[in-house]
Each structure stands twice: as structure tokens, then as C-alpha cells.
Amino acid sequence: MILVLLWGAILVSCLAYGLFLYKVLTACQLIDETGPVRGSELILAGLSLLVGVLQIASFFVPTNFYLSAIWLGGALVIAGLYRSGMTAYVRQFWEKQKQIPVFWLLFLAIVLYSTLSPDHFDSGIYHLPSIRWNERFPVIPGLGNLHGRLAFNSSFFVVSAAWGLTDLVGQTLYPLNGAIFLLVCWRLMSWKQTQYPVLSLLLLLLVLYYLTRHVFSPTPDLPATLLPMTMMLMWLDQKPGFGFQLVVMVLLIALCVTIKLATIPIVLALIPIGWAVRPYLTVSRVALVLSIGLAFAVPWVLRNIILSGYLIYPFPGLDLFSFDWKIPIERTHHERDYVEFWAKFRIHEAYMNVNYLKMSFAKWVPMWWERQGNFFNRPIWVVAVLSPLVMLSHLLAPKRRVAFNVLLMPYLVTLAGFLFWFLSAPDFRFGYAFIWLTALIPWLPILPEPAGERMLSLWCNRLAGSASVILIGFFVVYYLVIKHFPIQQYALIPKPLSYRDKGAYESLFTLRHTRSGLEVLNPVGSPLEQNCYEEEGKLCAPFFYPDLELRGTRIEEGFRSSLQVQKQMSLNK
Known part of the structure; x- marks a missing residue:
């Protein structure tokens, strides 16, 4: 392969x-x-x-x-x-x-x-x-x-x-x-x-x-x-x-x-x-x-x-420049807000309601909790939330206090990462590392270590091997038996991510023209359908912006919004 x-x-x-x-x-x-x-x-x-x-x-x-x-x-x-x-x-x-x-x-x-x-x-x-x-x-x-x-x-x-x-x-x-x-x-x-x-x-x-x-x-x-x-x-x-x-x-x-x-x-x-x-x-x-x-x-x-056009995108607060290619600030706000909106409520962009972001902590957390689809997300999060109590308990046990001193600073960094994740964009995939380490590090002084290197390797290899066998078994049963995935066809080169698996080109994309005459493809069904996949014969985007235009005559020269150009002209005047 x-x-x-x-x-x-x-x-x-x-x-x-x-x-x-x-x-x-x-x-x-x-x-x-x-x-x-x-x-x-x-x-x-x-x-x-x-x-x-x-x-x-x-x-x-x-x-x-x-x-x-x-x-x-x-x-x-x-x-x-x-x-x-x-x-x-x-x-x-x-x-x-x-x-x-x-x-x-x-x-x-x-x-x-x-x-x-x-x-x-x-x-x-x-x-x-x-x-x-x-x-x-x-x-x-x-x-x-x-x-x-x-x-x-x-x-x-x-x-x-x-x-x-x-x-x-x-x-x-x-x-x-x-x-x-x-x-x-x-x-x-x-x-x-x-x-x-x-x-x-x-x-x-x-x-x-x-x-x-x-x-x-x-x-x-x-x-x-x-x-x-x-x-x-x-x-x-x-x-x-x-x-x-x-x-x-x-x-x-x-x-x-x-x-x-x-x-x-x-x-x-x-x-x-x-x-x-x-x-x-x-x-x-x-x-x-x-x-x-x-x-x-x-x-x-x-x-x-x-x-x-921004120092760090999509954070318009760091707006230090006025380049003609700068993304209009309203769209930058939208991108920033949608990251938070999706992470908290897991609702499609087409149904985004910015008023949800004004909810109090007591209101949005229960909604976020209900939308955690993965079974293990909730218990891991609870363990991470309770982890400061576990860390403090080590101060009461002299034998564990030495280990506590060694682990304190790494734990505080992961805890800061956990809090940053939860208060900004709490989608689990955005913060796996901080969540897992915040949950696990406090237990290190308590977790028993297997006696002897041989016993350690034996148990670790058994568990890791069992997990690998489960992964292989799931692949065989789900993908090969149930889904009939033709693995022999993709043994050399993997199955591509392509719109060609979804249907005919004409049924997937709509050709539209901006005010400047640019041809832009939009997925049929946008904004519910947003995938452009590998399409590069023409410009493709999930959303249609009629104000989009080239900065010059070639793509390499970049894109800009006529709204931004008009705004700059007004400011200059």
C-alpha cells in the first residue's frame, strides 16, 4: 500500500x-x-x-x-x-x-x-x-x-x-x-x-x-x-x-x-x-x-x-490592518461565532441563532450536556471537573505529597487548557489532550504500578493487543461484512474523498456569477450542503457572495470583497 x-x-x-x-x-x-x-x-x-x-x-x-x-x-x-x-x-x-x-x-x-x-x-x-x-x-x-x-x-x-x-x-x-x-x-x-x-x-x-x-x-x-x-x-x-x-x-x-x-x-x-x-x-x-x-x-x-487581513483569524478584535483583501468584519464575526455555536449546541450552520450565544452559563451547559453523543464523553468530563479535589487530597497524605509537588505544574497547565476549551468552544475534539490529561494526572499518585518490568510489559501488551484486535474485528464485521467495502480495490491506493461518489457533477453543483463576473460553483442545497470536495476546475465555495471579486487578473493576486473596497473608499474620503 x-x-x-x-x-x-x-x-x-x-x-x-x-x-x-x-x-x-x-x-x-x-x-x-x-x-x-x-x-x-x-x-x-x-x-x-x-x-x-x-x-x-x-x-x-x-x-x-x-x-x-x-x-x-x-x-x-x-x-x-x-x-x-x-x-x-x-x-x-x-x-x-x-x-x-x-x-x-x-x-x-x-x-x-x-x-x-x-x-x-x-x-x-x-x-x-x-x-x-x-x-x-x-x-x-x-x-x-x-x-x-x-x-x-x-x-x-x-x-x-x-x-x-x-x-x-x-x-x-x-x-x-x-x-x-x-x-x-x-x-x-x-x-x-x-x-x-x-x-x-x-x-x-x-x-x-x-x-x-x-x-x-x-x-x-x-x-x-x-x-x-x-x-x-x-x-x-x-x-x-x-x-x-x-x-x-x-x-x-x-x-x-x-x-x-x-x-x-x-x-x-x-x-x-x-x-x-x-x-x-x-x-x-x-x-x-x-x-x-x-x-x-x-x-x-x-x-x-x-x-x-487579520492578525489572528477569526478574531476581529485584533483588527490592525486595512488591506483591500480583508474579509468583511461581519463574516469574520460569523465564523468566530459559529465555532462557539457548534461546539456548544451542535446545530447545523444553516440554523445558527446567535442569540443562543447570549445564554447564561446555567442555561447553555445543560443543552451542551444533552448533545454529547459519545458515551464516554460525559464520565471523562466529570472526572476532569472533579480533578482539583483529587489533587488537593494529596496534600492530606504525606506519602502522596512528594508526587503532588512533581505533578502540580503540568496539571495546572492542562487544567488551564481544559478551562480555556470549555469556556470558549467545548467540542470534545477541540480539547481531547487537555481533557484526558486533566482527568488522569491527579490519579497518578494513587494508581498502582504493576510489580516488576516483566509483569508491567505483560499487562500493557495484553491490553494494547486486545484493543488492536477489537479494532481489526470491528473493521472486518462492520466494513467488510455489513458495508461490503471492496478492500481489494483500495489495497494499493485508498478510497478517495470525492464528489464523484455522491452523484453527477451537474446534480451536485450550481454555477453562479458574482457582480464582477466571476464564476463560482455552489453545492446544490447550500447552506445545508457545503462540500466542495476536490473540485478545482472552477472556483467553489459553500456560500455565494455576490460581492466577491479578483484583486487583479489572476488568481495568484488574490480575492477581495467589493464591500471592503467601498468601506475603505468611504474611510479615505
Whole structure:
């Protein structure tokens, strides 16, 4: 299957770049030797570099397969320069997989699910269209005027475009989520390399239950869950000193914010982490941390400005510019309000009522509670809400007080993330990492650890293996037996996300003309139906804006609203 090759290419190339970064930092004496560096940490560092480089490249060229080919070429050069190091890490992986045999059972499950077509409801609305726009053009001024959600500036879409291979295989592939999923699961299954193996096991079970359905889709929800979670686990296992692990944590914090703004509370972790390593800080090390932050933040903010005209979209309060491509403020308010509206009430956009957002806390919380479809959402949320009481109880038990002191700052950061999620946009998929960790961390001083490494590995492998067997069994029964999914047809290339499965082109889209003469396709049934899927022969958007116009004669010059132009002219007068 082609996705397996792409997973391998992404992970091994990121390993090479991560090793290169480690060698450079060591040679410059910017990091301390705090123990062996795990291969997964090198891959995470390389992944962060990949995102950072492609964000910058997106200002000048389309982020398509040419850039991924250049990236792979650079990885080959690095692998040649550090052949012994690369060989050692690959050999280490093969040796460890003998200790974690159930990983291959999980791998089989992910391969099976990756043959399916994405079923995330946002994928056809703006995930896939965003990836296609990145594949075809450098970042386009005012693209959000065509459809506001195309200005949801996730660096995940930029990287996904580079690995989509649309022009090579005739459809867009989504290998990035599968690669990240396997990497994080492998790390969670390395029971012997963490101080909290029971926590890793519980998180693994939650990841398999909630996120397996996302491994074959282009949603940023998966990395926006797994990467903050991984950063927090690294913090819990952090060794004293300014080591490579700390640099990876800083990279992950910066990366998470550019993938999904809902992860921004993770930035708070920099304060206690920085305080803990203050004896090891030097001017050059502080400069390194600041440089990492700026290297991710500046391109991301600039992309926000170019796509929408706002510093951070869709937050019109940060309205510092008056570019002609700026999205009209009323539509920006709508996008901001709908994110909150959907998260609280799970009502379709066509039936949005902004008066609901004026409800008191006591009124909207019961409505939100009733609309939690997943059985486990409610009990996990309740455990998270009660978690401060569990943490305070440790103060009353001298034996648990030491563990309480170690866990306090990581817990407070996750609690801040939990509160931010619940009070802003409480859709569970926006805050999985914060919810799970807030619920679980307080129980670590109480949870019993299995006696002995052998018993630990035995029980963890049994539970992880059982979960993988359940996933495989569900796939066989539901998709192969009940749904009659033709897996043999999609064994090489997965089933595409396409409007062609829904009906004839003419029955799905309506051609309309703006006042400036632009031809725009709208899905038939809009606003109830909002999917443009992979359509790129003509401009396509879920909503029709008659004021939409080009800023010049070519798409690369961008889009604008005549309403915004008229507003600027009035202000000038």
C-alpha cells in the first residue's frame, strides 16, 4: 500500500533531519548531555523542522510534491553524512519491536482503516479544499473571501499538501495523520522508558478509541491532540538540564499553536519549564528558544494576514490592518461565532441563532450536556471537573505529597487548557489532550504500578493487543461484512474523498456569477450542503457572495470583497 511507503518516508526523513539538528546543537554546545536521545524525539524534531520550512516556502511557491522530493533528497544526504547514527536508530527500532510485538497488530489495524475514504464532516468542506489550494498556489491574499474557513490557517494543511501527491496518483493522499499516529502510539507503547507507564497505557486506549477514525482523514484534530499530549508526557519524564529533549518540547509547543489555535494554552508550559531549567540558561540558549518561537510564529501570523487581513483569524478584535483583501468584519464575526455555536449546541450552520450565544452559563451547559453523543464523553468530563479535589487530597497524605509537588505544574497547565476549551468552544475534539490529561494526572499518585518490568510489559501488551484486535474485528464485521467495502480495490491506493461518489457533477453543483463576473460553483442545497470536495476546475465555495471579486487578473493576486473596497473608499474620503 502506497501509504505505508509514505509513512516510512516521512518518519525516516524526519529522523534524519532531527539527527542533523541534534548534531548541530551539540557541536555548538547549545545543549547538555542528559542521557540517550530517543529516536521518536529526533523524529518529532524533524517533523517540526518540516513544518517550519514549508510554512516559509508557502510564501513563494506551491507546497506540492516537488518540495517533499527536495526534503527527501536532503534526508538522503544527511543519512549519508551520519550513516552510523541513522543505522543505530533503525537497528534500535527493530530490536525494540521484539519487546513490543503488539505494535504490529496495531500497525495492521491502521493499515486496514487507511483504505477507507475520510468521513470527517469538515474534510469535504474545507480540509481537502485547503490542501488543494496550497498544492496549486503560494499563499493567496484574501482567499478567505471565497470561503471564510479557507482562512483557518493551519500549518497542517501546508504540510499535507506537500505529501498529497495529487498530480502523481490522481487523487489527494493523507499520509501525515497515519505517520503521526503510529509514531505517538509507538512512544506510548514504550512502557519501560517512562516513569508513568499506566498513564501511557490509559492514554493509548483513549487514542485508539477516539482517534483511529481520523488516521485516514486530512483533519488537524489528530495532531492537535497527539502532539500536545506528547509534549506533556515528555515534561513529566523530563531530566534535569538543558538537553535535546527540552528543545523538542519547545519545538512541539510552537508547532502545536500553528496547527490549531485551540492548543494555545500549551504555551503556558514554557513558564514553569523555563523556571526549572534557569540554572542552565545562558544568553545563547535563551536566544535559541526565542528563535524557535519566532521561526514558527512570524510565518504563521503573516499567513494569517495574507489569507484574511487579520492578525489572528477569526478574531476581529485584533483588527490592525486595512488591506483591500480583508474579509468583511461581519463574516469574520460569523465564523468566530459559529465555532462557539457548534461546539456548544451542535446545530447545523444553516440554523445558527446567535442569540443562543447570549445564554447564561446555567442555561447553555445543560443543552451542551444533552448533545454529547459519545458515551464516554460525559464520565471523562466529570472526572476532569472533579480533578482539583483529587489533587488537593494529596496534600492530606504525606506519602502522596512528594508526587503532588512533581505533578502540580503540568496539571495546572492542562487544567488551564481544559478551562480555556470549555469556556470558549467545548467540542470534545477541540480539547481531547487537555481533557484526558486533566482527568488522569491527579490519579497518578494513587494508581498502582504493576510489580516488576516483566509483569508491567505483560499487562500493557495484553491490553494494547486486545484493543488492536477489537479494532481489526470491528473493521472486518462492520466494513467488510455489513458495508461490503471492496478492500481489494483500495489495497494499493485508498478510497478517495470525492464528489464523484455522491452523484453527477451537474446534480451536485450550481454555477453562479458574482457582480464582477466571476464564476463560482455552489453545492446544490447550500447552506445545508457545503462540500466542495476536490473540485478545482472552477472556483467553489459553500456560500455565494455576490460581492466577491479578483484583486487583479489572476488568481495568484488574490480575492477581495467589493464591500471592503467601498468601506475603505468611504474611510479615505
